[in-house]
Amino acid sequence: MNLRDLQQDAGLIVTGAPQMGQDAAVPGGTEATLLLISKQGEIYAFSGKVEYGQGIRNGLALAIADELDTPIASVRVILGDTGLVPYDRGTTGSASTRTIGLQLRRAAATARRTLLALASERWGVPLAGLGIREGRIVQAGEPGRSLSFVEALQGRRLTVSIPEDAALKSPGEFQVMGRDAHRIDALARVTGQAKYSRDIAVPGMLHGKVLRPPSYGARLARLEKARAERVPGFVALVQEGDFVGVVAESEEGAEQAVASVYARWDEEREHPSDWDLPVQLKERAKELAVVRETGSLEAGFAQADRVISGLYFVPYVANAPMEPSAAVASWEDGGLTVWSGDRSPFGVRAQMAQAFGLGEERVRVIASEIGGSFGTKGAGGAAYEAARLAKAAGRPVRVAYSRQEEFIWGTVRPTALIEIRSGVKADGTIVAWEYTAYHANESEFRGMRGSDTPYSIPNVRVTVARTESPLRSGSYRSLGGAVNHFAREVHMDEIAAALERDPVELRLANLEHPRLRRVLTQAADKFGWGAPRRGLSVGRGVAIGYDAGSFLAECVELRVEGREVKVERVTAAFDGGLVLNPEGVRNQVEGSIVMGMGTALWETVEFGGGRPLNPSFSRYRVPRITDAPQIEVLLVGDPETPSTGAGEPGIVPIAAAISNAVYDATGVRIPELPIVPHLP
Amino acid sequence: MRLLVNGASYEVAVHPERTLLSVLRQELDLTGTKYGCGEGNCGACTVLVDGEATRACITPVVTAAGREVTTIEGLAKGETLHPVQAAFVEHTAFQCAYCTPGFIMSAVALLGRNARPSESDIRSALSGNICRCGAYVRILRAVKTAAEQLAQAEGKA
Numbered sequence: 049m050n051l052r053d054l055q056q057d058a059g060l061i062v063t064g065a066p067q068m069g070q071d072a073a074v075p076g077g078t079e080a081t082l083l084l085i086s087k088q089g090e091i092y093a094f095s096g097k098v099e100y101g102q103g104i105r106n107g108l109a110l111a112i113a114d115e116l117d118t119p120i121a122s123v124r125v126i127l128g129d130t131g132l133v134p135y136d137r138g139t140t141g142s143a144s145t146r147t148i149g150l151q152l153r154r155a156a157a158t159a160r161r162t163l164l165a166l167a168s169e170r171w172g173v174p175l176a177g178l179g180i181r182e183g184r185i186v187q188a189g190e191p192g193r194s195l196s197f198v199e200a201l202q203g204r205r206l207t208v209s210i211p212e213d214a215a216l217k218s219p220g221e222f223q224v225m226g227r228d229a230h231r232i233d234a235l236a237r238v239t240g241q242a243k244y245s246r247d248i249a250v251p252g253m254l255h256g257k258v259l260r261p262p263s264y265g266a267r268l269a270r271l272e273k274a275r276a277e278r279v280p281g282f283v284a285l286v287q288e289g290d291f292v293g294v295v296a297e298s299e300e301g302a303e304q305a306v307a308s309v310y311a312r313w314d315e316e317r318e319h320p321s322d323w324d325l326p327v328q329l330k331e332r333a334k335e336l337a338v339v340r341e342t343g344s345l346e347a348g349f350a351q352a353d354r355v356i357s358g359l360y361f362v363p364y365v366a367n368a369p370m371e372p373s374a375a376v377a378s379w380e381d382g383g384l385t386v387w388s389g390d391r392s393p394f395g396v397r398a399q400m401a402q403a404f405g406l407g408e409e410r411v412r413v414i415a416s417e418i419g420g421s422f423g424t425k426g427a428g429g430a431a432y433e434a435a436r437l438a439k440a441a442g443r444p445v446r447v448a449y450s451r452q453e454e455f456i457w458g459t460v461r462p463t464a465l466i467e468i469r470s471g472v473k474a475d476g477t478i479v480a481w482e483y484t485a486y487h488a489n490e491s492e493f494r495g496m497r498g499s500d501t502p503y504s505i506p507n508v509r510v511t512v513a514r515t516e517s518p519l520r521s522g523s524y525r526s527l528g529g530a531v532n533h534f535a536r537e538v539h540m541d542e543i544a545a546a547l548e549r550d551p552v553e554l555r556l557a558n559l560e561h562p563r564l565r566r567v568l569t570q571a572a573d574k575f576g577w578g579a580p581r582r583g584l585s586v587g588r589g590v591a592i593g594y595d596a597g598s599f600l601a602e603c604v605e606l607r608v609e610g611r612e613v614k615v616e617r618v619t620a621a622f623d624g625g626l627v628l629n630p631e632g633v634r635n636q637v638e639g640s641i642v643m644g645m646g647t648a649l650w651e652t653v654e655f656g657g658g659r660p661l662n663p664s665f666s667r668y669r670v671p672r673i674t675d676a677p678q679i680e681v682l683l684v685g686d687p688e689t690p691s692t693g694a695g696e697p698g699i700v701p702i703a704a705a706i707s708n709a710v711y712d713a714t715g716v717r718i719p720e721l722p723i724v725p726h727l728p
Numbered sequence: 729m730r731l732l733v734n735g736a737s738y739e740v741a742v743h744p745e746r747t748l749l750s751v752l753r754q755e756l757d758l759t760g761t762k763y764g765c766g767e768g769n770c771g772a773c774t775v776l777v778d779g780e781a782t783r784a785c786i787t788p789v790v791t792a793a794g795r796e797v798t799t800i801e802g803l804a805k806g807e808t809l810h811p812v813q814a815a816f817v818e819h820t821a822f823q824c825a826y827c828t829p830g831f832i833m834s835a836v837a838l839l840g841r842n843a844r845p846s847e848s849d850i851r852s853a854l855s856g857n858i859c860r861c862g863a864y865v866r867i868l869r870a871v872k873t874a875a876e877q878l879a880q881a882e883g884k885a
């Protein structure tokens with residue numbers, strides 16, 4: 049399938065900027081085909097986003113079906129194929145539905161207006177009485193009269209651009225948005241038909257495997273390949289500098305061949321270990337960025353009756369999506385096609401074009417279904433390796449990472465050390481707040497997210513430093529947001545404990561933000577915060593959060609038994625504005641809570657000697673179904689407020705709420721993650 | 729060696745120590761069964777061998793020869809989903825769904841030997857499967873629904 053053929057066969061094409069507010073500086077320009085109706089009446093929508101579990105295909109299809117009042121079965125959403133879809137910067141969880149969804153709704157609304165105008169002309173009646181029902185244009189008071197979209201187009205081929213004033217339905221007019229519905233891709237997923245990156249096979253395809261160095265930064269000193277060449281099914285060995293890969297007829301052949309290569313590596317001598325981190329983070333800090341400075345800390349602390357200090361540490365954690373990275377690459381007539389499970393197909397295209405000295409139009413990247421990302425799979429590692437090997441072998445090649453490769457060569461959430469000093473009056477009013485965070489990061493932005501305090505404090509200074517990262521750090525649900533929230537919301541609890549105040553009440557006393565007040569009150573009410581304690585080893589904890597434009601609060605009840613923590617129930621109140629897909633939002637918030645439980649209780653990447661030491665699910669403990677608490681998600685957003693992110697915010701309060709509940713149960717404050725190894 | 733998969737019989741010429749997962753995916757093109765860890769830790773590769781939940785990634789193909797293998801592709805009867813599949817759809821018991829085939833197969837095996845599982849039976853039968861997207865509360869709900877439906881159908885029969 050290519051775009052030109054689809055356009056040739058179209059009756060109506062709607063063009064516009066790929067995203068709301070996109071500027072002309074973006075590759076691909078401001079006008080792109082966003083939606084078209086074929087001569088057969090199928091509706092195609094195009095987006096550069098990818099599906100990694102957030103349900104974007106479903107969300108977009110619902111939105112288009114609703115704006116066009118047409119059955120969802122006639123809508124096909126094409127995602128992440130650089131040969132078909134408009135340019136996109138890459139999918140980062142929470143922003144997708146907001147930006148793309150809105151623009152595709154406008155495209156559908158434009159198609160609607162065009163179709164109605166055609167019908168009004170044809171029937172010689174005013175536009176006002178016309179509407180669409182079940183994909184057919186109808187006229188009020190004329191029950192016998194209707195036109196399909198194809199009939200309305202009468203064989204024409206129209207191209208219209210989205211006008212400034214494209215009128216969208218109001219929430220009250222939604223037919224399918226805002227209601228619970230099964231995901232449109234559910235059938236393929238429960239029958240094993242959905243194709244993920246490592247399920248893609250093309251004719252003549254071989255299998256590639258890369259020889260991994262024993263530690264980060266190691267240089268290849270010597271290579272002997274004779275034994276590898278004798279492995280049955282061996283096809284080729286590629287050596288380019290420190291890159292060594294083999295190609296074989298089967299996956300096992302490639303594994304065996306790579307294991308048969310003899311290589312000697314020169315390794316770096318000095319490698320930090322996870323034990324050195326807390327000290328290193330501060331010592332090696334680069335520039336401090338001031339996120340906020342309000343009032344005067346000196347004056348604030350002078351007014352305070354108590355000064356409370358805390359130090360918080362969060363280790364590296366692994367994204368560990370269930371599907372390890374994979375890609376297939378195929379060269380034909382000097383052009384490259386890549387099927388990849390990366391979350392940024394256009395990023396991969398640019399990377400390939402640059403690496404092989406090709407024009408971008410010679411590279412096509414097609415996104416497969418993606419078996420989870422949570423922020424990793426952005427770098428195109430497997431794609432690049434497959435393309436190199438395919439070029440050398442002269443045949444298509446698939447590279448599929450093992451679990452261990454994914455743990456070691458995927459990215460991890462950066463570690464951080466955070467210092468907080470607060471000044472509090474005896475009545476519980478916080479008058480000074482000094483927050484200094486050291487995030488292991490290449491990019492400052494990641495560490496800044498969520499670092500500012502949402503409480504109403506007159507004297508505040510928030511600074512964030514980035515510092516060297518010994519591991520390949522990358523994005524992870526909400527980036528530094530979850531890390532900063534952990535420190536701040538544990539500290540809020542320490543203030544409450546120091547003043548012997550109720551943690552919910554103390555937060556409310558310092559909180560003016562109306563949306564945060566609402567989520568906190570509603571979560572606490574529904575949870576039964578005031579109810580009597582259920583037992584000695586049972587604890588309750590609370591935390592609030594903001595992320596990706598949304599606000600939420602989470603209350604946790606858990607039981608500490610010896611050296612295990614059993615989270616029993618979680619109540620979350622989530623305000624993401626208007627909710628277009630309630631089931632989807634609840635699903636994302638629940639998933640974020642479960643993932644965050646792992647980071648709170650068990651997860652940590654141990655490393656030393658230049659590599660992770662626990663790259664396996666037997667040594668890296670993730671949440672399992674036996675750990676799953678009862679979770680209740682209340683959607684409390686105001687439908688008049690625009691939709692905001694739902695994929696990430698759920699994770700930001702949970703680790704603090706759990707730590708606070710452990711304190712409530714045991715009297716022991718654990719300001720360092722993960723909690724379980726630090727239990728007394 | 730002869731393999732019986734989803735009711736069909738295949739003659740395959742493969743090394744007997746090769747994993748069942750590799751043979752299903754590469755030789756029979758049944759890619760619904762997933763690789764998640766290759767060491768028996770995640771359950772993504774779960775299939776039924778004579779009705780029993782089996783980790784295909786650590787099962788030498790020879791041990792499955794001549795026995796009845798069922799994969800996710802063989803669960804539905806024509807257009808009719810197996811009640812566990814239908815319940816996963818109904819409760820959207822997934823996000824990326826990479827883990828879904830493995831969870832469904834583990835649940836089918838459980839319901840095959842225990843038609844009225846308690847919640848803790850379900851949890852322990854699925855404890856070897858990982859869902860990194862964290863859809864566990866939905867998976868629990870789906871398996872309970874499927875169990876009720878199977879029990880009802882049994883009651884009628």
Ligand code: FES
Nearest residue numbers: 764765768771785
């Ligand atoms: S792939 Fe078999 S248990 Fe993980």
Ligand code: FES
Nearest residue numbers: 823825859860861
């Ligand atoms: S739904 Fe993604 S791993 Fe379970």
